[in-house]
Amino acid sequence: MKIIATGLSARFTDLGRVGHKHKGFTQSGALDTNSHLLANAIVGMPFTNPTIEVLLGGFIAVATHDIQVAITGAQVRVLINDVPQRLNHKLDWQKGATLQIMQPVLGARNYIACDRPFIVSVFLDSCCAVTREKTGGMNFDGKGFQVADVLDYEGAGTLGSAATSASTDNLSPETRLTHGSMNNEFSGHNTATKTLAPTTQLAKEYVVRVVLGYQESLFDHKMKACFFNQQFTVSNEASNMGIRLTGKSIGSVAVTLYSEGIANGAIQITPSGLPIIMLAERQTIGGYPKIGSIIAADLPELGQCQPGSAIRFEQCDLFTARQAWLLRQIRIKTFAQNQYVRDEKQ
Amino acid sequence: MTIIKQQEIIEIRTASDCCVIVYVDDTGIGLEKANKIIEIVTRALLINRPPWLCEYIPSYTSLLIEFSLYDTDHIAVNAFVKELVINADMEISQCITENVADTGEASGGNVSSPSQKGKSTLSTSRRIHRIPVCYELTSLQSDLSKVANDKNISEERVIKLHCANTYRVFATGFMPGFAYLGELPIELSQPRLSIPRLKVPKGAVAIADRQTAIYPDESPGGWHIIGYSPLKLLFSATDGNTTKNRDLESLLMTGDSVEFYPVTESEYVNWVNS
Numbered sequence: 001m002k003i004i005a006t007g008l009s010a011r012f013t014d015l016g017r018v019g020h021k022h023k024g025f026t027q028s029g030a031l032d033t034n035s036h037l038l039a040n041a042i043v044g045m046p047f048t049n050p051t052i053e054v055l056l057g058g059f060i061a062v063a064t065h066d067i068q069v070a071i072t073g074a075q076v077r078v079l080i081n082d083v084p085q086r087l088n089h090k091l092d093w094q095k096g097a098t099l100q101i102m103q104p105v106l107g108a109r110n111y112i113a114c115d116r117p118f119i120v121s122v123f124l125d126s127c128c129a130v131t132r133e134k135t136g137g138m139n140f141d142g143k144g145f146q147v148a149d150v151l152d153y154e155g156a157g158t159l160g161s162a163a164t165s166a167s168t169d170n171l172s173p174e175t176r177l178t179h180g181s182m183n184n185e186f187s188g189h190n191t192a193t194k195t196l197a198p199t200t201q202l203a204k205e206y207v208v209r210v211v212l213g214y215q216e217s218l219f220d221h222k223m224k225a226c227f228f229n230q231q232f233t234v235s236n237e238a239s240n241m242g243i244r245l246t247g248k249s250i251g252s253v254a255v256t257l258y259s260e261g262i263a264n265g266a267i268q269i270t271p272s273g274l275p276i277i278m279l280a281e282r283q284t285i286g287g288y289p290k291i292g293s294i295i296a297a298d299l300p301e302l303g304q305c306q307p308g309s310a311i312r313f314e315q316c317d318l319f320t321a322r323q324a325w326l327l328r329q330i331r332i333k334t335f336a337q338n339q340y341v342r343d344e345k346q
Numbered sequence: 347m348t349i350i351k352q353q354e355i356i357e358i359r360t361a362s363d364c365c366v367i368v369y370v371d372d373t374g375i376g377l378e379k380a381n382k383i384i385e386i387v388t389r390a391l392l393i394n395r396p397p398w399l400c401e402y403i404p405s406y407t408s409l410l411i412e413f414s415l416y417d418t419d420h421i422a423v424n425a426f427v428k429e430l431v432i433n434a435d436m437e438i439s440q441c442i443t444e445n446v447a448d449t450g451e452a453s454g455g456n457v458s459s460p461s462q463k464g465k466s467t468l469s470t471s472r473r474i475h476r477i478p479v480c481y482e483l484t485s486l487q488s489d490l491s492k493v494a495n496d497k498n499i500s501e502e503r504v505i506k507l508h509c510a511n512t513y514r515v516f517a518t519g520f521m522p523g524f525a526y527l528g529e530l531p532i533e534l535s536q537p538r539l540s541i542p543r544l545k546v547p548k549g550a551v552a553i554a555d556r557q558t559a560i561y562p563d564e565s566p567g568g569w570h571i572i573g574y575s576p577l578k579l580l581f582s583a584t585d586g587n588t589t590k591n592r593d594l595e596s597l598l599m600t601g602d603s604v605e606f607y608p609v610t611e612s613e614y615v616n617w618v619n620s
Binding site for chain 2: 019
């Protein structure tokens with residue numbers, strides 16, 4: 001496809017880099033991982049297949065081949081040659097037709113998956129671009145797509161030279177589905193079930209679950225009560241790196257810490273007593289005190305927060321957190337399998 | 347003298363639903379030893395390399411361990427890490443009780459010494475880097491004269507002090523390839539700039555508080571620049587066959603030792619151009 005307009009930012013994304021944080025490289029990857037997985041599931045691609053992450057719409061592209069795409073994530077108007085299209089469905093996108101993603105009504109990020117593997121540049125086993133590090137991305141400079149960029153598909157044989165992205169053509173159906181971090185144990189295969197697409201729940205107020213951790217013992221019960229019993233608002237400083245919240249100060253703990261490893265979803269409390277949620281592109285270490293972390297199952301929703309969205313924290317224990325995460329993965333995997341079976345029948 | 351036991355200074359806490367963090371309390375033993383204990387635990391973790399291990403981030407006095415929620419849960423990970431620490435008891439106690447002024451070990455030759463056979467696991471992985479620094483480079487901005495002025499010592503003295511020490515990499519982060527080196531002699535210790543620079547040039551060698559570092563790339567920064575190193579801190583790890591698949595490796599890793607030595611401007615220029 002040929003890029004006509006990128007909006008604020010459009011770029012390839014996947015599940016991020018794994019195993020490079022001790023060298024100082026950030027994790028990166030899709031913020032709303034759920035929508036990324038869903039988009040791939042709909043077009044029958046492995047979960048590790050790169051998708052395009054579009055921030056706040058404004059994306060226009062023209063197809064260079066007949067392909068099928070799926071668009072997931074934020075609630076948004078999608079047009080192909082000015083005809084409105086459905087989200088979370090497989091769409092036919094004919095050669096020469098124009099695909100347009102408008103401004104989202106609710107949510108912030110959309111994910112476009114294509115039924116053919118893109119040719120991507122791979123840095124640290126991931127296609128992600130990190131602007132802050134100037135690493136990764138199509139030209140290894142950390143930049144997203146530019147207007148007039150042409151994204152090529154494997155096997156299309158026009159512009160691509162040495163292709164390295166994972167080809168799926170020679171994989172068996174079973175591998176296609178289990179490719180990536182998904183484990184067979186949790187497949188829950190049931191062709192009779194008609195599963196609804198497990199989309200990321202969009203809202204004006206997001207309730208996210210938190211496990212206490214790190215320096216939580218430094219925060220007294222009053223501060224914790226203030227933390228869990230108020231509605232915070234997402235400020236303008238919200239990116240793939242993290243989200244700074246505004247609201248009533250919970251107070252600060254006077255402590256100097258040595259910088260330490262930051263987990264995905266960790267909640268730092270700044271000296272002004274307000275939280276910063278650390279996300280996929282966070283720096284690997286930092287020295288602010290942390291009260292705990294958002295559970296993995298609830299992180300995708302944060303990828304759909306916009307400045308002005310409301311956030312509430314709810315305390316959660318580690319068992320519930322793990323169950324919620326496993327359940328989320330099972331749902332998406334079951335959906336992918338059913339989708340695959342349906343496609344085979346057609 | 348009180349005896350410090352590892353059970354009293356090592357603590358395992360929850361960091362998130364898929365991360366635990368190991369802390370070493372440095373109040374009784376000092377930062378250097380605490381960081382060495384972190385190194386011991388990190389190495390023990392990597393020797394065992396459990397299948398659920400996703401990421402590990404060693405830092406000053408902590409080690410963050412991320413596990414796969416598919417493969418295990420926090421209870422199993424906690425138990426595993428506790429066992430790691432118990433099994434490394436010998437090494438850790440040795441580390442706690444060893445002399446503070448243990449510069450001999452860090453400054454080289456430690457691996458070959460037969461008398462240290464018992465400690466070989468601790469020593470062999472230690473890498474020593476000798477890093478050239480041009481302190482007199484005039485083409486790029488420098489705070490060398492300001493630092494000398496503020497500390498009331500000559501520039502030569504600043505350079506001598508900076509080069510005399512063997513530093514330890516306490517942590518890596520902030521940006522890829524950036525290593526926090528310590529501890530800087532107290533004579534050179536200075537708070538950070540009140541207004542950070544928007545652009546610190548690539549290769550800048552800077553100091554702040556009791557730390558020193560080299561900027562692997564251009565970046566904003568609030569440290570005092572005293573020189574420039576021509577050395578590449580990030581290097582490519584790919585075979586060069588593919589243009590679509592790249593990796594970068596960092597030269598300096600947590601636990602490594604670093605020494606600086608001065609080079610002239612012409613040596614610096616030659617190095618950069620080579």
